[in-house]
Amino acid sequence: MPRLNINGKNYDVDAEPEIPLLWAIRELVGLTGTKYGCGIAQCGACTVHVNGVATRSCSFPVSAAAGKNITTIEGLAPNGTLTKVQKAWLEHDVPQCGFCQSGMIMAVSALLKTKPKPTDADIDAAITNICRCGTFQQVRAAIHAAANA
Amino acid sequence: MNYVPKINRRSFVAGTAAVGGGLALGLDFLPSGPKVVRAADGSPEIGVWVVIRPDDVVVVRVARSEMGQGSLTGLAQLVAEELECDWSKVTTEYPTPGQSLARKRAWGDFSTGGSRGIRESHQYVREGGAAARMMLIQAAADMWKVPAAEVTAAKSVLTHAKSSRKTTYGKVAEAAAKLEVPKNVALKDPKDWKIAGKPLKRLDTAEKVNGKMIYGMDVKLPGMLNAAVKASPVHGGKVKSFDAAKVANMKGVVKVVQVADNAVAVIADTWWHAKSALDDLKIEWDPGEGGKVSSATIADILKEGLTAEKAFIGNQNGDIKAAIAGAAKKVEAVYAYPYQNHACMEPMNATVLWTPDKCEVWTGTQNGEAAFAATIAASGLPANKCDVHKIMLGGGFGRRGRADYVAQAVLIAKQMPGTPIKMIWSREEDMAQGSFHPITQCKMVGTFDDKNNLTGLHMRISGQSILAGIAPQRLNPDGSDGATFQGLNPNGETAFGYTVPNLLIDHAMRNTHVTPGFWRGVNVNHNAIYLETFMDELAAAAGQDPLEFRRKLMANHPKHLGVLNAVADRIGWKKPAPKGVYRGLSQMMAFGSYVAGAAEVSVTGNKIKIHRIVAATDPGHAVNPAQIERQVAGSFVYGLSALFYGECTVKNGAIEQTNFHDYNSLRIAEMPKVEAIVMPSGGFWGGVGEPTILVAAPAVLNAYAAATGKRVRSFPLKNHNLAMA
CATH class of the missing domain: 1.10.150.120 ([2Fe-2S]-binding domain)
Known part of the structure; x- marks a missing residue:
């Protein structure tokens, strides 16, 4: 079970490794400020920070996010x-x-x-x-x- | 918007009728006199448009939908103006269509399309604000036992000057709510406006910068499951078979269901699981007759319409046949405009809880009442057991005026009684199941006498009718679609701006199986390109300046001319453009407003650089100039995305484009500088969300032609290897 650090808080999410980070954030963690617009990293509505880097989370697997610092819009302030x-x-x-x-x-x-x-x-x-x-x-x-x- | 966040806070588990509702209406029946209607928090209504809380917060009811266009704020400004309340304490909420129906349509039309959110409800919402003010004044006068005429209201404070007494709206709201709503109310002269007409900030921004705004896609209900759906890629096609067993055991999958005769949905714990299973599900389709259709076959049908004998007439005067027969010079051009998808940032979605006793829907819709009607029809339940809770829209542009996706979500939820189901379309589904900007071609013929005076104009449009496709009950008795002549009508809210001695504008209706829809600007997008680029072609044929050529034809159309002159002045039409820069103009009227655009471009190879746009709008009354400026600038993004990139093609009956990689949209790097001129001339109420898009493409096309001498007559420009620099 991957552990995600989102906005400074740890979440153990029941996610297969290939699930896009976007859907883990929205559906498993329950933060819906990050949006789904295209699913293919074209539109940027799903942008979050992974270790400070702007990342299109619809095309970024949960497995790659584990152990990193993720910031969503809810954690910006x-x-x-x-x-x-x-x-x-x-x-x-x-x-x-x-x-x-x-x-x-x-x-x-x-x-x-x-x-x-x-x-x-x-x-x-x-x-x-x-x-x-x-x-x-x-x-x-x-x-x-x-x-x- | 205080309404939306209540969804998660309200006591869903208790199963009350108030789930997610903005207004849990309670009625106090007094021993005598009228009843007091209370909002969800117990605060009293002062007439149907205003609720006042004890802490002086004013809640303005808004029936129209907010999709980014700013009407939520504009309508609240109009109510607040007449109410004389403190703007800093104004918030808004949506009544539901079910509540409206139960109260004899107390809030009027919910439809938010055709740029009519403000222009068709300004009268009654202002009267609602004024009536509430009169009731508050009366309540204070009764309390102080003085004549109402001696009480004044300003910024939510009531004052009796003679006795130096003051109170606030919140303190007399209970008493005011018990008074009869006055029927005859006088409205302010717009020149006395203090809140309306001002460039105030939007009321819904705070939650859009911190991720807290809830859109339809973000709705959460206890025990909710998620659905992904796929309908026949060929519109009108049907499901032949599908192999549910293959995906039934995939992680999270709960159920695979057929939806009506044309779609299949997977219901799962998460939407990602539902979508993944749907992607793996093998579905056999019966495409029907539509399966044989392609872009090429459609083009052939439209081409035939360009010269067909029979056509519906939209505007005519003089004798065009005689003008053509006697012309000293004749100019002809043929144009083509493609299908386009709205591509709202938020794909279509709806959340539904269906039980045998009640069907409730949470969705972003431009037309709450249409969504309600679709819910009633699909749920199999009577109107008083259904309701629709409107959620913030992640874009609309006309697409969310249709309720096809609402009906689909209800039909899915009906197969899981008692379980809330959130149905979200993937972007790919949203692209396939669009309500497409109609496809048309156009043949323009212009005639001159031997002194280069324009003697005749024939505009033959051949193509699809939106009304025939999705609202056949609104076709005229002869089968014609009046909306096809938007911007070209002899008069009214979409009037033609030129006087031509011999004129014929007609439409050969040629429909296809592809579902059309109202797409920001509707029929005026293509009509404006055809008319306004051809006007430049005619000016060139006559050897005249495009501005002067138009002006000669516009003497009887002073408001059209007013906006055209304004952009010409601002762009410096009479002065030379910077070296290598070329200019183009266009003007149009639609949705009750007059608009004109001027563009400055330079062209290097196949790259078009748009340096500057000037756009003028005369909407009669400007309720919020700052929001109008944003609609104007945004219209150029939407309109130029369409001009350069927007095309949906058809192969074997299905739309070929699937996502933003092949249906591109303008980015910030391509955004031209847009200078908006908001020039309300008073005396009428025009729309704002759509009109400016009409002049975006023709102004740029005319500038491109000025730069290169080349006329492009089929769209989008990417098909001509032209790109934005």
């Missing part, structure tokens, strides 16, 4: 204090339907760890999440705002 990215998202009123935004925020949070002041080109290269509502203009503004906060 420990003690309820929003991160710079979340605050910028609120300030810029970024989400429309919001279904892709957990993944978007997780991808952006990982980017800012490696590139604290990303250029537009850095953003274009790193953020490849799909948003069908088309929030990109607000996403870009909010990334810059978070970087400068």
